Amino acid sequence: METQTPAPEARLLVVEDEPNIRELLATSLRFAGFEVETAGDGATALALAEEGEPDLVVLDVMLPDVDGFEVTRRLRDRGRQQPIVFVTARDATGDKIAGLTVGGDDYVTKPFSLEEVIARIRAVLRRTRGGADEGSTLRFHDLELNEDSHEVRRGGRVIDLSPTEFKLLRYLLLNPNRVLSKLQILDHVWDYDFRGESGIVESYISYLRRKIDADGPSLIHTKRGVGYVLRVPPELTTV
Amino acid sequence: METQTPAPEARLLVVEDEPNIRELLATSLRFAGFEVETAGDGATALALAEEGEPDLVVLDVMLPDVDGFEVTRRLRDRGRQQPIVFVTARDATGDKIAGLTVGGDDYVTKPFSLEEVIARIRAVLRRTRGGADEGSTLRFHDLELNEDSHEVRRGGRVIDLSPTEFKLLRYLLLNPNRVLSKLQILDHVWDYDFRGESGIVESYISYLRRKIDADGPSLIHTKRGVGYVLRVPPELTTV
DNA sequence: AAGTTTGCTGGGAGATTCCTGAGAACGTGA
DNA sequence: TCACGTTCTCAGGAATCTCCCAGCAAACTT
Secondary structure, three states: OOOOOOOOOOEEEEEOOOHHHHHHHHHHHHHOOOEEEEEOOHHHHHHHHHHHOOOEEEEEOOOOOOOHHHHHHHHHHOOOOOOEEEEEEOOOOHHHHHHHOOOOOEEEEEOOOHHHHHHHHHHHHHHHHOOOOOOOEEEEOOEEEEOOOOEEEEOOEEEOOOHHHHHHHHHHHHOOOOOEOHHHHHHHHOOOOOOOOOHHHHHHHHHHHHHHOOOOOOOEEEEOOOEEEEOOOHHHOOO | OOOOOOOOOOEEEEEOOOHHHHHHHHHHHHHOOOEEEEEOOHHHHHHHHHHHOOOEEEEEOOOOOOOHHHHHHHHHHOOOOOOEEEEEEOOOOOOOOOOOOOOOOEEEEEOOOHHHHHHHHHHHHHHHHOOOOOOOEEEEOOEEEEOOOOEEEEOOEEEOOOHHHHHHHHHHHHOOOOOEOHHHHHHHHOOOOOOOOOHHHHHHHHHHHHHHOOOOOOOEEEEOOOEEEEOOOHHHOOO
16 A cells, blocks of 8 residues: 555565564565565574575664674674664664664664654665665655655745654655545554544644645545545646 | 456455354355355464465454454464454544554444445455556446545546445446345445435435436436436447 | 325434644753 | 744534435326
8 A cells, every 4th residue: 555566676674573563564564565574583583684685674673682783793794785774762872873874774763653664664775776866756746755855845835844744745645546544544654652543633634734735726635534635636637 | 246256256254253243244245256254253263264365354353252453463473464354343442443554454343334344355455466456446337436546537527425425326336237226225335233214325316316417318227116227328328 | 097106305403524723741952 | 941843632613424304206006
């Protein structure tokens, strides 16, 4: 549902000891178009990385046996240069995190939102693979969102969004012309431990509309009883 | 009677502890062209999923032994990647049903309508199987209904429908050129606990006609004493 | 032709869903 | 410390939807 690409986008290795989080990541990453293997500890991770040659590793820094840094060091010692997206606790100290991002690597903090993880992984792959870096801008009609610069424009005019507004709009832009239920939006845009009601989605849709549907024709439409959909008004489709 | 495809569309496992609901689901899903196995508790469900390898699991989250989430986790632990359509109570609080839609999975709330369940199952299968994603549009004459965008058009012109109108039209579109009785429509389109009279069907047929048969030639025809049928007027069939 | 049955549709009450402003709680940086 | 932006909740009101009813129209029966 995240993506329309049918061919596997990349091969990932997910290393995470909490089964629930591991399966959450594996399931949604598979659905996003990735090929996914999983490991619950550092030793298994190293073995799988050795034989599987994944394109990228999603690595929790807190593991039961060896920690993520040690896994990284051993990987590098063996000449493996795969980029890594680290998963850390939110309260991890700043300098530790800073040390993580030296290469093309990146990190996300627990609890994360699925959209955030997927976006980071794609960004890292984009950077390390080099090539045409045109995957960084999402467009729909006269709306564009750049994932690198975090810049959003409607018809050329720059629009300032809060972090949550940005993530919500990115999710909508990844699923144009598809109705997304409020629960679906909650599951993808908000952190996995969010326990609030779906009324929060209504609020943020309202904020977004105020900012991006202010002048031009509305792109965000309500499907009462179903959800929201990003769509170009019919009278404009033939223009 | 739901579908014209003669070969089994997919193999389903229905897990539901209330016998009435279980049989209602099993019977109508079989009639819709699916091959169906049933289980009344989580343990049986896991055993059947193990040996039967169903393409999709319809899973009530309230079970006598282990709950649906636990069943899901154990399924995933064993490497089973079947998509799941969850069945939940309508008043389930947000935290209970969180995370249900992440892997392409979906959910329906009790009491549901059969059309809703079947539509969700087909949508999930469509998405997870990937392939040509053109199965999301139902067409008849110059009428089309898209299940992803929830958009309905007659001759290109967009038509706005309420949720019930949408479900009714979808049911008609799934059974073109077949007379559907009011009782049949009631049983498929309305929730299974609806206790109203079939006069409500007349009302909604009237609403639908006003919206989709407004300009073009009528597609919805009354078979007095029998029911309604979606049909192209004879003088147009050769055009 | 009259009577009977069946279907159509306008009106409206009540329920549901959605929108949005107001404000509390929180963290961040000046 | 204070100001500010952000997240999230809540509640009133608006918009829409569901459902029922009743009167009328159409079709069928005798």
